[in-house]
Amino acid sequence: MSAFPARWDQRGARIVGALVLVASVLAVAGIARTVSLPHGLAQPYVATAFLVFISIGEFIRVTLPGDRESAPLGLAGALGYALLTEFGPTTLATQGFGQVIAVTVTGILIGALPHLAAGRPPQVDAVSRRIIVVSAVAIGFRATGLHDFVASLPMDSRWAAAGVMVALVVLGMALDTALATSVVVAGEHAPFGVALRDEARAMVGLGSAVGATGVLIALSAAIMGVWSLPVLAMPLFLTQFSFRRYSGIRQTYLETIRSLSRVTDVGGYTETGHGRRVSELSVAVARELGMPETGLRELEYAALLHDIGQLSLSEPIPRGATLMVPPSEQRRIAGLGAQVIREAGVLDRVAEIVEKQAEPYRQGHTPDDPSIPLSSRIIRVVNAYDDMVAGSLEFARRMDALEHLRMGLAAEYDPKVVDRLSHVVQRYSRMGV
Numbered sequence: 001m002s003a004f005p006a007r008w009d010q011r012g013a014r015i016v017g018a019l020v021l022v023a024s025v026l027a028v029a030g031i032a033r034t035v036s037l038p039h040g041l042a043q044p045y046v047a048t049a050f051l052v053f054i055s056i057g058e059f060i061r062v063t064l065p066g067d068r069e070s071a072p073l074g075l076a077g078a079l080g081y082a083l084l085t086e087f088g089p090t091t092l093a094t095q096g097f098g099q100v101i102a103v104t105v106t107g108i109l110i111g112a113l114p115h116l117a118a119g120r121p122p123q124v125d126a127v128s129r130r131i132i133v134v135s136a137v138a139i140g141f142r143a144t145g146l147h148d149f150v151a152s153l154p155m156d157s158r159w160a161a162a163g164v165m166v167a168l169v170v171l172g173m174a175l176d177t178a179l180a181t182s183v184v185v186a187g188e189h190a191p192f193g194v195a196l197r198d199e200a201r202a203m204v205g206l207g208s209a210v211g212a213t214g215v216l217i218a219l220s221a222a223i224m225g226v227w228s229l230p231v232l233a234m235p236l237f238l239t240q241f242s243f244r245r246y247s248g249i250r251q252t253y254l255e256t257i258r259s260l261s262r263v264t265d266v267g268g269y270t271e272t273g274h275g276r277r278v279s280e281l282s283v284a285v286a287r288e289l290g291m292p293e294t295g296l297r298e299l300e301y302a303a304l305l306h307d308i309g310q311l312s313l314s315e316p317i318p319r320g321a322t323l324m325v326p327p328s329e330q331r332r333i334a335g336l337g338a339q340v341i342r343e344a345g346v347l348d349r350v351a352e353i354v355e356k357q358a359e360p361y362r363q364g365h366t367p368d369d370p371s372i373p374l375s376s377r378i379i380r381v382v383n384a385y386d387d388m389v390a391g392s393l394e395f396a397r398r399m400d401a402l403e404h405l406r407m408g409l410a411a412e413y414d415p416k417v418v419d420r421l422s423h424v425v426q427r428y429s430r431m432g433v
Contacts, residue, residue, distance in 0.1 A: 012187030023128035030101025058111025079214030082138035086222035270320030279303035302353035309337025
């Protein structure tokens with residue numbers, strides 16, 4: 001993923017740009033403060049140990065569900081260095097917050113080099129957030145007197161030290177969640193409350209393990225010295241490995257469904273790219289409507305497979321445009337597609353979404369039918385739109401399609417979905433996508 005995804009407007013790019021600017025200022029200030037010290041780098045042996053650890057953690061970074069890039073080991077090491085008071089029984093940690101920032105930034109850059117050489121650039125917003133969070137914790141601990149307070153505590157009062165460190169880490173993780181939420185809200189136009197809930201839920205799992213590991217490294221380094229890094233990192237490494245496996249399985253699952261969705265293209269039943277376009281546009285519309293991530297995943301699967309029922313037709317529909325066939329035929333195709341999906345045994349909810357996509361959102365002048373899922377309503381609207389536009393970038397053709405959809409608001413199409421689709425299409429048109 002690049003810093004500025006193709007379907008982000010200027011608002012999303014500005015937010016990421018602001019994060020990069022803040023992180024860059026902190027990095028330059030930290031490095032400048034470190035090199036200007038009269039005695040140079042404080043405790044080079046300790047700094048090198050953490051630098052190597054952070055570099056390794058950044059090198060083995062992982063992409064989590066929701067396309068969230070994370071470097072759990074690297075971040076835990078950086079937090080541990082920021083909170084460090086002693087390194088071994090007789091060595092008081094004397095590095096300032098500037099050196100913490102400098103070591104963190106250098107470690108991140110070194111760990112990212114192999115990825116850059118292989119053409120896998122990191123997500124600059126995620127890297128910027130890591131630098132900002134570590135800087136905030138380092139400044140909060142080492143520039144406010146908390147470091148001296150904790151270092152002065154006797155060994156039997158270290159529970160108080162742990163409390164201070166945990167509080168700072170929790171505040172740092174809350175800052176990271178807030179920054180990640182701002183990126184999602186700006187870039188994907190998701191409602192703030194929904195985006196915050198999704199980011200907080202994602203942070204609770206791995207984020208709590210990262211924070212706890214950072215605190216434990218800082219506390220145990222007083223006794224274990226350099227061995228605190230590999231010993232305490234092992235549980236987090238195993239946790240990261242499990243997350244990586246889970247994320248890999250989900251990605252394989254998605255790629256398999258994407259491959260199945262292209263069967264209708266290859267067989268000439270739908271126009272090339274129809275399923276992909278409906279899927280991408282449906283997810284964008286659902287994001288703006290405030291659908292949570294669990295719902296987005298089901299919607300993406302259903303949108304990719306929404307035309308799979310056309311494989312049962314003896315004669316393909318011209319251009320695969322189900323909009324042009326009678327409602328009864330639309331329902332039959334949707335039902336056949338749902339049957340195929342149910343054969344998988346694990347996609348019953350997706351099958352229901354596909355089956356209900358052919359139903360109008362209400363009958364006559366009756367209230368909305370609550371049995372029709374929002375995902376089905378979204379696919380119905382977006383599928384009809386793409387049947388008329390077929391991926392064209394021509395603005396007039398897009399506007400004509402939207403006007404046609406508005407004519408069906410009385411019963412066929414959910415007005416809320418059409419309104420959000422119109423917003424997304426106009427935003428994409430301004431960006432030329």
